[in-house]
Amino acid sequence: MTRQAKTPRPSAKKGTGYTLIDAPWRFKYFDSPKETGCFICRAIASDPRLDAKNLLLVRGERAVIMLNRYPYTMGALMVAPVAHRGDFRALDEKTLSEMNRLVKRSLNILQAAVHPKGFNLGINQGEAAGAGLQDHLHTHVVPRWDADTNFMTTIGGSRVLAEDIDSMYRRLRRAIKNGA
Numbered sequence: 001m002t003r004q005a006k007t008p009r010p011s012a013k014k015g016t017g018y019t020l021i022d023a024p025w026r027f028k029y030f031d032s033p034k035e036t037g038c039f040i041c042r043a044i045a046s047d048p049r050l051d052a053k054n055l056l057l058v059r060g061e062r063a064v065i066m067l068n069r070y071p072y073t074m075g076a077l078m079v080a081p082v083a084h085r086g087d088f089r090a091l092d093e094k095t096l097s098e099m100n101r102l103v104k105r106s107l108n109i110l111q112a113a114v115h116p117k118g119f120n121l122g123i124n125q126g127e128a129a130g131a132g133l134q135d136h137l138h139t140h141v142v143p144r145w146d147a148d149t150n151f152m153t154t155i156g157g158s159r160v161l162a163e164d165i166d167s168m169y170r171r172l173r174r175a176i177k178n179g180a
């Protein structure tokens with residue numbers, strides 16, 4: 001018996017060869033009017049009292065952590081430089097260093113708040129790479145659970161609405177307040 005036969009991956013059973021993550025709330029992204037300008041810059045420039053509305057979680061000196069409003073997986077975070085840059089090579093060492101610290105912190109926040117079993121970390125640079133917002137680079141920190149269920153599935157939620165994003169934001173803020 002091969003190792004693969006002993007532990008088939010869920011996606012392998014379906015024979016699709018890839019994993020489809022169910023994310024119905026993303027339809028709101030496609031339906032909503034497209035914002036002009038950069039939402040990351042707008043959130044950073046906004047009054048910190050509006051951070052919850054803007055889903056801004058942590059303000060650093062050179063980088064920030066934001067909650068993704070239209071995630072493939074609920075709880076997906078983004079670590080972005082304060083500087084509006086679309087190319088990784090345009091970021092200076094201090095910014096990269098702070099981004100790395102905030103990626104680590106994102107893992108701690110998610111671990112404390114939603115107990116994922118794993119993470120995907122990565123940057124999509126350029127349209128061909130799948131970057132939704134091309135001009136303002138950001139590192140995705142995506143929590144993952146077994147069998148590609150997500151947090152909303154594990155707590156039994158069947159519908160994910162805007163208020164779910166807000167409650168996720170509050171949950172993450174609580175984790176930060178408690179030291180994550």
Ligand SMILES: [Zn+2]
Nearest residue numbers: 038041084136
């Ligand atoms: Zn920007």
